Amino acid sequence: MSSLVAHRKAINRRPVGVRVSFQLVQPATPEEAVRLLAGASAGQMSVLGGGTDLLIDIDQARASPRQVLSLRKMPWRYLRWEGSSLVVGSTLPLRTLELDRRVQQQLPGLWEAIRDVGSPALRARATLGGNVGRCSPASDLLPMLIALDARVRILGPSGVREHPVDLVLQESRKTNLGPAELIESLIFPSAAPSTYMWQRVQPVNDISQVGVATAYLPDAPHWRIALGGLQPRARRLSEAEAVLRSARPTHLEQELAAQEAARRAEFVSDKRATESYRRRLVAVMVRRALQTTIDRMPRPAAARKPSR
Amino acid sequence: MTDAALALHINGQSRRFASVPDAERLLDTLRWRAGLKGTKEGCRTGDCGACTVLVGGEPTLSCLLLSREVGDEPVTTIEGVAAVPIGQAVIKAFAEAGAVQCGYCTPGFVVALAAQLGRSKSPPDVESLVDGLEGNLCRCTGYRAIERAVALARKAVQ
Numbered sequence: 124m125s126s127l128v129a130h131r132k133a134i135n136r137r138p139v140g141v142r143v144s145f146q147l148v149q150p151a152t153p154e155e156a157v158r159l160l161a162g163a164s165a166g167q168m169s170v171l172g173g174g175t176d177l178l179i180d181i182d183q184a185r186a187s188p189r190q191v192l193s194l195r196k197m198p199w200r201y202l203r204w205e206g207s208s209l210v211v212g213s214t215l216p217l218r219t220l221e222l223d224r225r226v227q228q229q230l231p232g233l234w235e236a237i238r239d240v241g242s243p244a245l246r247a248r249a250t251l252g253g254n255v256g257r258c259s260p261a262s263d264l265l266p267m268l269i270a271l272d273a274r275v276r277i278l279g280p281s282g283v284r285e286h287p288v289d290l291v292l293q294e295s296r297k298t299n300l301g302p303a304e305l306i307e308s309l310i311f312p313s314a315a316p317s318t319y320m321w322q323r324v325q326p327v328n329d330i331s332q333v334g335v336a337t338a339y340l341p342d343a344p345h346w347r348i349a350l351g352g353l354q355p356r357a358r359r360l361s362e363a364e365a366v367l368r369s370a371r372p373t374h375l376e377q378e379l380a381a382q383e384a385a386r387r388a389e390f391v392s393d394k395r396a397t398e399s400y401r402r403r404l405v406a407v408m409v410r411r412a413l414q415t416t417i418d419r420m421p422r423p424a425a426a427r428k429p430s431r
Numbered sequence: 432m433t434d435a436a437l438a439l440h441i442n443g444q445s446r447r448f449a450s451v452p453d454a455e456r457l458l459d460t461l462r463w464r465a466g467l468k469g470t471k472e473g474c475r476t477g478d479c480g481a482c483t484v485l486v487g488g489e490p491t492l493s494c495l496l497l498s499r500e501v502g503d504e505p506v507t508t509i510e511g512v513a514a515v516p517i518g519q520a521v522i523k524a525f526a527e528a529g530a531v532q533c534g535y536c537t538p539g540f541v542v543a544l545a546a547q548l549g550r551s552k553s554p555p556d557v558e559s560l561v562d563g564l565e566g567n568l569c570r571c572t573g574y575r576a577i578e579r580a581v582a583l584a585r586k587a588v589q
Contacts, residue, residue, distance in 0.1 A: 143454050178495050191453075193500060242477075244483050244492045328479075
């Protein structure tokens with residue numbers, strides 16, 4: 124009995140913060156952040172955005188940085204439209220994007236992909252910059268960013284550079300960002316009819332077996348298809364895109380694109396699905412995503428029903 | 432490693448804690464330093480919602496938030512929610528609907544639902560309120576009773 128009491132007391136006096144330890148640095152300006160990163164020894168400093176991925180990695184000992192650089196004070200929590208392009212600061216919580224009506228209307232695929240990330244409370248912290256910077260193969264956002272041809276604005280010691288997201292992503296936890304570079308913002312060049320679809324074993328709290336993102340961009344080659352749920356990261360399927368030659372491809376073209384996507388995707392088998400099941404899923408989902416995207420296109424004026 | 436003091440604004444009070452490690456999560460500061468044990472530790476990976484608190488009025492997972500990242504934003508825990516009429520209405524609705532079995536997930540549900548109900552004068556429909564609880568897991572009730580509680584709470588605050 125007394126040992127039980129002692130045990131309870133021990134639980135109630137559990138020391139806190141003993142699992143992991145690091146020093147948190149909270150620079151006040153982007154310049155200071157870049158300077159701190161440049162001065163840190165290689166691999167010793169991790170960049171913290173919303174923390175919904177990094178902190179779990181630290182807890183589970185997949186990462187053990189000595190220092191963590193917080194982006195909390197960076198002036199990057201903004202969202203603005205420049206004409207029809209959308210500029211999103213890298214540390215803006217996903218929840219803010221989700222609650223924005225114009226984002227939902229003009230970039231429906233992006234809105235859907237955001238809604239599929241975790242829960243509202245998680246989205247209150249998670250960021251676009253973090254999704255790109257961490258390059259998780261499990262991310263539901265990355266295929267959509269690739270399909271929408273999002274640009275990444277990167278700030279570093281030698282100034283600012285801008286690249287398509289597809290060139291920035293490399294593999295899990297790896298991007299082509301230099302050690303002292305930070306993601307400042309993401310730029311979506313134009314509003315676009317777009318769709319994001321996923322398949323999971325459980326609808327919530329699970330990683331997608333397959334994610335399919337489709338978008339029709341105003342600039343040629345117009346159609347873009349990207350897949351998630353594959354290793355080492357989400358990728359674009361240009362071979363399947365090439366089949367689609369008009370804004371409203373025929374059913375045959377859609378079917379051919381879906382088959383091409385299924386043939387080209389390099390899946391692996393894991394505990395969530397076998398390689399062949401994923402392939403079957405892709406064929407069905409690409410066809411559905413294309414059809415949904417077509418349905419989201421503004422109707423040509425002549426096809427509109429005359430108003431009474 | 433520096434263990435500096437930390438000041439937080441919790442449930443309307445200014446609280447100061449001596450020597451808080453940089454790596455400490457808000458969940459641990461609340462439970463083990465502020466003594467607010469209503470907030471529960473579930474999965475600690477952002478999946479279950481048991482640790483939900485309000486930060487700046489927005490439901491947030493306290494297991495994935497460093498205490499030092501909170502800054503000046505006010506933190507409201509289940510203890511704070513239970514002290515206001517909307518929170519009390521939600522708690523009463525959960526009790527009346529039988530939406531509490533083991534009760535471990537309940538504080539997270541109450542915080543997340545009260546935040547939604549408090550956001551606007553006319554509450555959203557039951558379906559979107561339930562949608563807003565998608566990040567809260569319950570292994571006991573099968574959720575039906577929780578859905579009834581949502582409808583009851585919505586009615587009560589209308």
